[in-house]
Each structure stands twice: as C-alpha cells, then as structure tokens.
Amino acid sequence: MKLAVLNTFISTLATTGAARSLGKRSSGTATVNLAEPIGDAKYLASGFIYGWPDNGVDADSSIPDHFASDIKFNACRAGGAQLPAPNKGWAFGGYEGYIGRFNSTLSNYLTTRKFGGDFILLVHDLWGADGGSGNDALFPGDNGDWTEVDTFIKQLVSDIQANDMLEGLVIDIWNEPELEIFWARTWEQYLEYYVHATTLFRTELPNTLISGPSMAHSPSLDRETWRTWVEAVSGKGNIIPDIYSWHQIGGWEREPERTIPEFDTIRANYSLPDRPLDINEYAWTSEQNPANSVFFIAQCERHNARCLRANWGSGGGLHNDMANLVFSVDGTYYPNGEWYLYKYYAEMTGTRVATSISSDLLFDVFATVSDTTAKIIAGTRTVQSTYDIEVSGLNGIGLPEEGSVDVQAYRFDWNGNQADTGNPVDLGITRYEYASNTLKITVEPPSNSTAFAFEIIG
Ligand SMILES: *[C@@H]1O[C@H](CO)[C@@H](O)[C@H](O)[C@H]1NC(C)=O
Ligand SMILES: *[C@@H]1O[C@H](CO)[C@@H](O)[C@H](O)[C@H]1NC(C)=O
Numbered sequence: 034m035k036l037a038v039l040n041t042f043i044s045t046l047a048t049t050g051a052a053r054s055l056g057k058r059s060s061g062t063a064t065v066n067l068a069e070p071i072g073d074a075k076y077l078a079s080g081f082i083y084g085w086p087d088n089g090v091d092a093d094s095s096i097p098d099h100f101a102s103d104i105k106f107n108a109c110r111a112g113g114a115q116l117p118a119p120n121k122g123w124a125f126g127g128y129e130g131y132i133g134r135f136n137s138t139l140s141n142y143l144t145t146r147k148f149g150g151d152f153i154l155l156v157h158d159l160w161g162a163d164g165g166s167g168n169d170a171l172f173p174g175d176n177g178d179w180t181e182v183d184t185f186i187k188q189l190v191s192d193i194q195a196n197d198m199l200e201g202l203v204i205d206i207w208n209e210p211e212l213e214i215f216w217a218r219t220w221e222q223y224l225e226y227y228v229h230a231t232t233l234f235r236t237e238l239p240n241t242l243i244s245g246p247s248m249a250h251s252p253s254l255d256r257e258t259w260r261t262w263v264e265a266v267s268g269k270g271n272i273i274p275d276i277y278s279w280h281q282i283g284g285w286e287r288e289p290e291r292t293i294p295e296f297d298t299i300r301a302n303y304s305l306p307d308r309p310l311d312i313n314e315y316a317w318t319s320e321q322n323p324a325n326s327v328f329f330i331a332q333c334e335r336h337n338a339r340c341l342r343a344n345w346g347s348g349g350g351l352h353n354d355m356a357n358l359v360f361s362v363d364g365t366y367y368p369n370g371e372w373y374l375y376k377y378y379a380e381m382t383g384t385r386v387a388t389s390i391s392s393d394l395l396f397d398v399f400a401t402v403s404d405t406t407a408k409i410i411a412g413t414r415t416v417q418s419t420y421d422i423e424v425s426g427l428n429g430i431g432l433p434e435e436g437s438v439d440v441q442a443y444r445f446d447w448n449g450n451q452a453d454t455g456n457p458v459d460l461g462i463t464r465y466e467y468a469s470n471t472l473k474i475t476v477e478p479p480s481n482s483t484a485f486a487f488e489i490i491g
C-alpha cells in the first residue's frame with residue numbers, strides 16, 4: 034500500500050515536472066490565459082442540494098461550521114423530501130402531510146442562511162412528488178381543478194412570510210418534470226401547471242426569484258420538452274423564470290460546454306431574454322470525485338452558471354453529509370477527498386481568467402489570478418489520460434515573455450466518500466523554462482478521479 038502510493042507520487046512528480054520525456058502521449062490540451070480576466074472569483078459551484086441535517090425549525094449545529102465556511106458554501110436546494118409518514122407532503126393529507134416537510138425546509142433554510150447562502154425551495158417536495166409518489170397520487174391540475182394546488186401554494190407563501198424566509202430565497206417551480214417519477218401526468222398538464230404556479234407565486238411574492246424548469250435532461254436542439262417549455266413561457270408576460278435551470282448529470286447528458294450554447298439557441302428562437310443560469314444538480318454518483326468536480330467547476334465558472342452538486346443520499350442520508358463532502362463516524366464528522374478539492378477552490382480568490390476545455394471535451398481547467406499569483410485546477414471526466422495545460426498571458430502576472438518560472442503542484446486524491454484522504458499531496462516546486470509568454474504543464478493522473486492544482490508565482 035505505502036509503496037504503491039510512493040510510486041504514484043514519483044511518477045506524477047516526473048510528469049508534472051521537467052522530465053516530460055517520461056510522459057505518455059497527450060490526449061489533448063486545455064488552455065488558460067492569465068492576461069484575460071472574466072470576472073471576480075465567486076465560487077459558483079460551491080453549493081449542493083439537501084445535505085443538511087434537520088433540526089426541528091432551527092439551523093443545524095451538528096456538522097461543525099468550518100466544513101461549510103472553509104469551502105465557501107453558498108447555495109442549497111431543498112424542500113423536505115423523503116421524510117417518512119405522516120410527513121409525506123401536501124398530496125398525502127394536506128396540511129398534516131405538509132407541515133413536517135415545511136419544518137425541514139425551514140431548518141435547511143436557516144442553516145444555509147447561517148453561511149450567507151441562497152436557498153432554492155423545492156415546491157414539488159413539499160407537495161410530496163419526491164420520486165415515485167405513484168400514478169394514484171394527486172397532481173396539480175388533475176381533472177382541470179387547480180383549487181388544491183392554489184390552497185397549497187397560499188399556505189406555503191404564508192408560512193414563508195411568517196418565518197421570515199424571503200431573504201436569499203428562490204422558488205423552484207417543479208423538479209425534473211419530464212421524469213414520470215416526479216410528474217406522472219401529461220406534458221401538457223405540466224406546462225399548464227408551470228404557467229399557473231408561476232402566475233400565483235408572482236402575485237403572492239412579487240419580489241422573490243423564480244427558477245425553472247429544472248429539467249432532468251439538459252437542453253439540446255432536438256428535445257421537444259425544451260422547445261415546448263420555451264414556447265409555453267414565451268409571450269405570456271412575466272412567466273419566464275428569473276433563473277433558468279436544469280440538471281447536468283452523467284456523460285449521456287453531454288456537458289455544460291455544449292448544452293449552454295444550445296439552450297441559448299432554443300431560447301433565442303422564441304425571443305426569451307438572457308438571464309442567470311442554475312445547473313441546480315450536477316454530477317452522477319460516479320462523477321463525484323476530485324477530477325470530475327474540477328471538470329464541472331471549470332464549465333460552471335466559464336459560463337457564469339451557479340451550480341449545485343447533486344445528492345445521491347436517500348431517506349435520512351439525503352438530509353446529511355453536505356451531499357457527500359463529509360461523512361460521520363460515531364457522530365464525529367470528517368472531510369473526504371473531494372472536500373479538500375472544494376476547500377482549495379474556495380482559496381482561489383481574486384479574478385477568474387479565460388480558459389478552454391480540451392478538444393475531446395474530457396479535460397478541463399479553472400484558473401484565478403490574485404496579485405502576481407495564478408492558481409489553476411485541472412481534472413478529467415472519468416478518464417485516466419495524459420493532458421497538457423497551455424498557460425498563456427504570463428505577462429498577466431508580471432512575468433517576462435520568456436524565461437523560467439517556479440510552479441508549485443498539488444495532487445487531490447480520492448478513496449471514496451467515506452475516507453479522509455488528508456490535505457492535498459504536496460508535489461513540490463518545479464522550475465519550468467518557457468518562451469512566447471506561454472508555459473506548458475503536462476498532467477498524468479494516477480487514476481481517473483485524481484485532480485491537480487498548480488500555482489505560478491509571477
Ligand atoms: C413543526 O414545527 C412546529 C413549530 O416548532 C411544531 O409545533 C410542529 O409540531 C412541527 N411539526 C412537525 C410535523 O414537525
Ligand atoms: C424554432 O421555432 C420554430 C417555430 O416555432 C420551430 O419549428 C423550431 O423547431 C424551433 N427551433 C428550435 C431549435 O427550437
């Protein structure tokens with residue numbers, strides 16, 4: 034075990050260092066331009082759905098605060114899902130079925146606000162459509178009758194107001210409506226619900242942000258669900274959400290690099306305005322490791338999308354562990370390998386700079402510049418291949434057009450979500466020669482889940 038770790042360490046050192054002849058053939062190149070700022074660092078991907086333990090109607094205090102503040106946690110999305118009977122939602126017993134879910138929502142809201150985060154409220158979970166409620170359950174607008182959902186929304190609004198929950202609040206109209214487990218009715222009924230519910234929330238809470246449609250399937254030009262949703266919200270006054278939203282889960286859904294421009298095409302076709310975007314669930318369960326998290330972070334940051342990690346816990350597990358960034362043993366919480374990656378990301382202060390993904394769309398980078406120090410994180414999408422990072426604009430951190438520069442490297446290991454891998458591995462400082470204002474760094478990951486960080490001191 035020890036020896037294997039040592040070998041990995043040495044081979045990584047060699048390939049992140051000057052001895053490039055030892056490296057394998059590169060699968061591609063991602064780029065960073067240190068001289069091209071794209072906005073202040075905002076930690077856009079440091080949020081997650083659920084992940085906070087419920088504590089009555091108070092904020093959670095069981096997970097030590099520093100686990101959230103160290104990663105600059107800034108957004109949560111919840112609505113009391115998967116609580117056992119009798120707390121199964123409005124569709125199961127009206128107010129009696131709903132109030133336990135509302136209490137959980139309030140607790141999670143207060144925990145989120147404790148860290149200054151925004152809270153995206155899941156209407157469908159309070160209703161009780163939290164995955165497999167079944168065809169027999171009541172859905173909004175059944176038999177053309179909207180009175181039940183209107184009573185529900187008005188109760189929810191009154192509880193939100195009574196508990197002072199408006200600050201930092203976003204209402205998410207419905208989750209993953211194209212999946213039958215969340216919406217076991219026709220698409221037409223969903224589109225009608227979307228317009229109906231938005232109209233009512235706009236009347237009741239005129240200053241509260243709305244997000245939607247939070248589809249499970251990311252946008253593509255040939256998806257009728259997307260085209261018809263865009264069509265349904267266009268030309269009807271104030272129905273267009275303040276924040277567009279969808280999920281980006283698994284390779285089969287491609288990646289934000291392609292889905293965001295395709296959404297822009299679909300929306301422009303119906304003259305919808307350019308508005309903020311929430312990728313309000315990202316990463317399939319096997320994509321939750323340091324390499325893949327960098328992959329998603331890089332694209333969220335490049336496209337200015339706020340992004341929240343998906344949460345693959347179920348039942349009580351959903352309401353804990355900060356969406357699998359921490360774990361507990363006998364009531365004591367520990368960070369896992371991914372948490373350290375988010376902690377490093379949180380330390381990437383200053384200005385974000387321009388980057389590009391590799392041409393095979395499987396390797397990506399995020400970079401910031403603060404004074405004369407550049408920080409870069411790099412990771413693949415579940416492939417273990419050698420890639421290059423081309424860092425241009427070195428004059429952006431005060432370096433001459435050619436010369437030599439010291440680069441400090443770190444490696445982020447992963448041993449599953451129940452293992453504390455400790456601080457990132459210090460790979461030491463390597464001196465690089467460079468010319469034409471451009472430096473090439475080669476990464477050869479020892480696994481398909483490993484991420485790297487590089488610090489260039491100007
Ligand atoms: C919800 O919270 C209120 C206020 O603390 C409490 O009276 C009520 O019993 C709670 N209900 C459930 C089901 O948690
Ligand atoms: C653009 O709108 C037209 C007319 O509604 C429609 O037929 C076409 O499929 C739309 N294209 C896209 C990419 O959404």
Ligand SMILES: *[C@@H]1O[C@H](CO)[C@@H](O)[C@H](O)[C@H]1NC(C)=O
Nearest residue numbers: 319414415416417480481482
């Ligand atoms: C990634 O690596 C893990 C551990 O070696 C392996 O189980 C998994 O199959 C790999 N995934 C892919 C897509 O190659």
